Amino acid sequence: MASRWKILPRIVAQSGPKHSASVIWLHGSGDTGPGVLEWINMVWKEEFQFPHIKLIYPTADPIPYTPNACQPSTVWFDRQQISPMVPEILSSVDASAAKLNDLVQNEVDCGVPLSRIMIGGFSMGGGMAFHMAYRYQREVAGCFALSSFLNNESVVYKKLRNVEDRSALPPLLQCHGTRDELVLFDWGKTTFKTLTDLGVCGEFHEFNIFHEFNKKELQILQRWILDKLPPD
Secondary structure: OHHHHHHOOOEEEEOOOOOOEEEEEEOOOOOOHHHHHHHHHHHHOOOOOEOOEEEEEEOOOEEEEHHHOOEEEEOOOOOOOOOOOOOOOHHHHHHHHHHHHHHHHHHHHOOOOHHHEEEEEEOHHHHHHHHHHHHHOOOOOEEEEEOOOOOOOOHHHHHHHOOOOHHHOOOEEEEEEOOOOOOOHHHHHHHHHHHHHOOOOEEEEEEOOOOOOOHHHHHHHHHHHHHHOOOO
8 A cells, every 4th residue: 555655645635534435636737736726725715625525636746748848847648749739658648547546446445436436637637537537447437627638649539439338438527718828729629529429428618718717617517526426
């Protein structure tokens, strides 16, 4: 067990005295688990929490990040540039996936079934959540992605084309700002269309915002989480 916490040493978790479900929230590039938690609570105006759900905010390990002049940054994976037009650097994606799989397994070992675990995130965190939910952990309760996208030739799409029973895929909640200048709105919309064309059941919400999230978005996410992970 100790080795898993060495892999992801910076984890913030919030839960009531006894939780029956877990949500893993992945931060955007250059951020941290504590950083995105602070941002969420600032937008929500109080603590964003559920009595029966454990909220987990891990921090990515610092790695050389090409868009940041190859300087170390807390990112879930490296990429050639912030664009859907370039190939994925799968070795980087899969390295983080292995660590996050350990985090998921830790929740399972603590008695939370996969069907009561949800994975999502903001920006790059949402991109990583797509890989986790639709490549590695297809039995989870759902996936959410805020201001996120997949590369046009993503391996996620290739893997989904080979899934026989697509009705069992995790449901998706995706949100995006129409004024986003970092991750363009069309990138997120195209990702959603491609995933739903491949059998993912989901809903998409757009907002008149930049590369950020607002309280209305969090309200939608709150209701969606409770719908997928109701109290026992």
